[in-house]
Each structure stands twice: as C-alpha cells, then as structure tokens.
C-alpha cells in the first residue's frame with residue numbers, strides 16, 4: 446500500500462471518528478443545550494448540568510443522601526413520599542420554584558408544578574403534546590403501540606374507539622355486578638382467616654388479595670366467557686411487567702438501568718406467548734362477534750376496531766392485542782394499590798370507618814351494592830378522593846413536546862419532556878390550605894371544585910386529553926371494595942405495618958399493608 450493510500454484511509458478514519466463524536470455531542474449535549482437556552486431565556490432556571498450525563502450524577506447523590514428514616518405511625522399521613530422517593534425534585538423545587546429545567550444528558554426536562562401551568566396542560570388538546578417516547582420505548586414489549594404509548598393520530602383513533610366502553614353508564618350497566626361477584630372470594634378468605642387465626646381477629650396483608658380482585662375484574666370485563674384464558678394471559682402479563690419494571694424509567698440515558706441479555710430474552714419470549722394467546726382468543730371470537738348477545742370489553746373493542754374502516758385487517762388485530770395488554774396494565778395494578786392505600790388510611794381513622802359503615806347500611810339496606818346504590822355512596826367517595834389526594838398511585842403526569850408548543854406564557858421547545866409531580870400538587874398548602882397534610886375527607890363534601898383553591902391541581906387521574914380512561918371504572922371498583930369490606934369488618938393497622946412507599950412504576954406500599962381485622 447503506498448503512502449497516499451494510507452493517508453487517504455487515515456483521513457477517512459479521522460473523518461468518521463469526528464463525525465461520530467460530533468453526532469454524539471450533538472445528541473448528548475448540544476441538543477439539550479439548545480433546549481436549555483430557550484427555557485433559560487424565558488427565565489426558567491435549574492441546576493447546571495455536567496457534560497454527558499447532565500444532572501444525573503447530582504440526582505443520584507441527592508437520592509443517596511436522602512434520609513431513609515421511616516416515619517412512625519403518628520407521622521404517616523403527614524409524610525409526603527416525594528421527599529424520600531424523589532428528593533432531587535423536592536430540593537430543586539426549593540431552590541428554583543415550581544417550574545424549573547434539568548437534564549438527564551440526552552434529554553432536557555421541564556418540571557411543572559405550578560397550578561396555572563397545569564391548568565394550561567389540562568386545556569391543551571394539541572396532539573403535539575404526547576407521551577415521552579424515551580420512556581414508553583422501554584415499555585414497548587408490554588404495551589405494543591396501544592393507547593398508553595401511542596401519540597398523534599394513532600392515539601386519537603384508539604381513544605375514540607375505546608373511550609365509550611368506559612363511560613359511566615357502561616361501567617354501571619356492565620361491570621358493577623361482576624365487581625361485586627369478584628369481591629366474594631376475598632371476603633370469604635378474610636372471614637376464614639379470622640376463623641383460623643383465633644376466631645376473633647386476623648392479621649392480614651391486603652395487597653395481593655386486592656390485586657387478585659382487580660385482575661379478576663379486568664379479566665372478566667375484558668374476556669367474559671373466555672375468562673380462564675384471560676387469567677392465563679394476565680398472569681403472563683404480570684411476569685412481563687415484573688421483568689420490565691427492573692429497568693430505571695426516570696433516567697433517559699443509554700446504559701442507565703438496562704437489563705442483562707437473559708432478562709431481555711425472557712421478555713421477548715413472554716411477549717410472543719402473550720401475543721399468540723390473545724390472537725387465539727380473538728380468532729375464536731371474530732366469528733361470533735356479530736351475532737353474540739354477550740358483550741364483554743374485548744368484544745366491544747373488537748367490534749369497534751372491525752367497524753373502523755380506516756384500520757386494515759392486520760392493524761385491527763394489532764389494535765386489539767395491544768390494547769388488551771394496555772387495559773390490563775393500566776387498570777389492575779393502580780386500582781389495587783389505591784385500594785391498599787384507602788385501607789391503610791381507614792385503619793388509621795376508625796371514625797371514618799364508622800361513617801362509611803353507617804352510610805353503606807343506610808344506602809344499601811343490608812343488600813349488596815348495585816348500580817344505583819353505588820352512585821349514592823357519598824362518604825365513600827369522599828374517603829377515596831382524599832386517599833387519592835394523599836397517596837396518588839401514579840406519581841407523575843409526563844409529556845413530551847413533539848413540536849414546539851405554547852403553554853400559557855411558556856414556549857416549550859420541541860423535544861422537552863414535562864413532568865408534573867402529582868403528590869406535590871396534592872399537598873401544596875397554597876392550594877389545599879394549612880391542613881394539606883392531614884386526612885380530612887370532609888374537604889370533598891361539596892366536590893373537588895370546593896375542596897381547594899385550584900381544582901385543576903387535583904389530578905390523581907392525570908390531565909387534559911390523556912386523562913385516565915378508566916377513572917369511572919376505578920372509582921366504582923374502589924367504592925365496591927370499601928363498601929363490602931367495611932360492612933363486614935372493622936380494622937386497625939397491624940404492628941407489622943412499616944410505612945415505606947416505594948416507586949415501582951406506580952407508588953405502592955413497599956412492604957404491603959398489614960391490618961388487624963375483626964368481624965363486625
């Protein structure tokens with residue numbers, strides 16, 4: 446090889462390296478830097494980022510330094526879990542106020558915890574405000590391209606088809622009875638535990654029983670007659686969820702929190718098994734879809750997808766598989782965790798147990814709750830609203846500006862991710878008053894609009910056009926859980942209970958909720 450040849454190869458190699466370095470710097474630094482500048486110019490400040498990893502090292506340092514002390518029972522309600530789970534957000538809020546910007550290296554974020562701006566997010570119907578792709582990408586095996594993950598016209602189309610199945614009249618008409626039925630094994634199990642433990646009292650960990658109940662409800666609501674196959678699908682989805690949740694979601698940097706090969710293979714094979722099980726069920730049903738009288742959720746979604754001319758055959762099937770997974774994922778865990786938090790708070794407040802018990806007796810008159818009585822359980826609703834205020838299972842509302850977008854007087858540059866920390870808004874004394882950290886369901890006696898200064902800041906089910914689609918179903922389900930448990934048992938916190946909220950994609954009681962129950 447002659448000298449000129451060697452020289453031209455070297456030049457090419459150096460060029461390629463320069464291109465790569467430029468590309469990396471551009472994606473990892475300059476892009477973030479551009480967004481940061483646009484935000485800074487509008488007076489939005491934040492911690493100074495380091496090269497490559499932005500504020501991640503600082504976040505980890507603050508997290509390590511955060512006190513891991515467990516509050517004693519007297520402090521449980523006053524305890525705001527953000528201080529232990531997301532201490533960097535709390536610290537930066539003190540330093541920079543309710544709106545600030547920070548970086549995770551490749552991503553620039555905007556922390557939005559100001560009621561006015563949350564109101565703007567609530568009113569924004571633009572498709573340019575979507576779900577952050579870097580987070581949802583990791584959930585792809587679990588969610589496919591279903592409603593939780595998709596953005597733009599695909600999302601709008603899915604929402605249009607699915608939403609009517611969760612309207613309140615549908616929930617009452619179709620789901621109340623099956624929810625009451627699904628609660629019966631739990632009630633019997635707890636009665637048996639009392640019998641087995643002493644005949645007077647039992648120490649129970651409620652979480653798995655409640656998960657069993659909500660999974661059962663979703664399986665029945667979705668699959669109706671193919672219910673046993675539904676359970677099989679959902680038990681595999683649960684395994685998949687556990688495998689995926691080992692990744693870190695908040696840090697959007699390659700290499701942070703990625704899974705080893707073995708786990709990734711496990712995820713892939715679970716994904717395939719689940720898909721073929723759902724396909725089988727869908728195929729069985731496709732033929733029956735037109736004439737069958739029984740209309741479960743899968744059936745209705747199938748019908749909606751088949752009737753939508755804009756979906757081809759393949760995409761209508763994809764639509765069903767993906768959204769079946771999405772509804773399971775969105776619907777069962779969050780409701781079960783909300784029920785656990787409700788029971789924990791009621792265990793601490795026996796006077797509210799008595800009020801709920803009296804109301805259930807008066808409204809249901811000794812019968813099981815039905816579609817009519819459920820809507821008249823006002824005190825139960827207040828208790829649930831207060832529990833969702835203090836312990837919202839979803840910690841964040843997250844968005845990405847898919848194009849540059851204007852929210853109030855802030856111009857959000859394309860690519861910025863927005864984070865609203867729900868529990869922080871829910872405990873803001875400016876919004877809720879000086880008793881914001883107390884359990885006071887009576888604040889909701891005249892509805893959310895009278896409970897606080899800015900009702901748009903009460904967001905347990907999210908905001909705007911992406912508001913939780915299953916909120917009616919969740920509220921009805923929670924009312925049935927509380928009504929049935931409280932009319933059978935009294936309960937207090939067990940000495941085994943350790944208050945330790947944990948973030949595992951949703952915020953759940955880290956060591957479960959242990960209660961001591963007695964028959965009424």
Ligand code: HEM
Pocket residue numbers: 592593604771772775776777779780783837838839841842843905906907908909910911912913914915916918919
């Ligand atoms: C207490 C129980 C629940 C809580 C706290 C909860 C909370 C949430 C939150 C915070 C969001 C995100 C909203 C946003 O980004 O603005 C969401 C979305 C969603 N939830 Fe729920 N949820 C619950 C129960 C359910 C149930 C029972 C279902 C259905 C079976 C469901 C289906 C969905 C769906 C499909 C979405 C995505 C909506 C979209 O992106 O268009 N959720 N939920």
